[in-house]
Amino acid sequence: MDDLDQHLLARLQENARAPVAELARSLGLSRTTVQSRIARLERRGVIAGYAVRTSQAHELGQIHAFVMLTVQPKAAGLVATAMRKMPGVRRLQSVSGVFDLIAMVSAADVAAMDGLIDEIGALAGVERTNSSIVLSTKFDR
Numbered sequence: 001m002d003d004l005d006q007h008l009l010a011r012l013q014e015n016a017r018a019p020v021a022e023l024a025r026s027l028g029l030s031r032t033t034v035q036s037r038i039a040r041l042e043r044r045g046v047i048a049g050y051a052v053r054t055s056q057a058h059e060l061g062q063i064h065a066f067v068m069l070t071v072q073p074k075a076a077g078l079v080a081t082a083m084r085k086m087p088g089v090r091r092l093q094s095v096s097g098v099f100d101l102i103a104m105v106s107a108a109d110v111a112a113m114d115g116l117i118d119e120i121g122a123l124a125g126v127e128r129t130n131s132s133i134v135l136s137t138k139f140d141r
Contacts, residue, residue: 063109065117069099079126083103
């Protein structure tokens with residue numbers, strides 16, 4: 001993957017629905033070159049898919065939090081499977097340190113966030129949770 005591929009990925013991460021002609025203009029490449037590069041990145045598994053990003057206005061109306069979890073030995077897989085089914089859980093990561101997992105979660109309001117955190121804490125295999133509400137986002141890539 002070269003520098004042009006990196007720039008192309010950055011543009012696609014900003015707007016995955018950007019027309020190929022627009023991407024080509026912004027990168028100073030031909031349309032066919034950009035199409036070929038995108039196809040190659042997809043074949044190689046660099047681009048695994050495309051997703052919907054919600055608007056900043058929608059995100060500003062949401063409550064966001066990080067939920068750190070301590071889980072029982074060998075329960076991380078079961079906890080992850082259960083959390084995958086919760087629409088408010090946006091991301092779940094396995095980490096080193098005091099906690100085993102960190103989840104990025106969102107909810108419409110404080111009451112919904114409270115319920116979501118309680119639901120996570122009640123999962124089989126979860127020993128303890130520690131939550132931090134996001135007050136502001138300094139930047140997001």
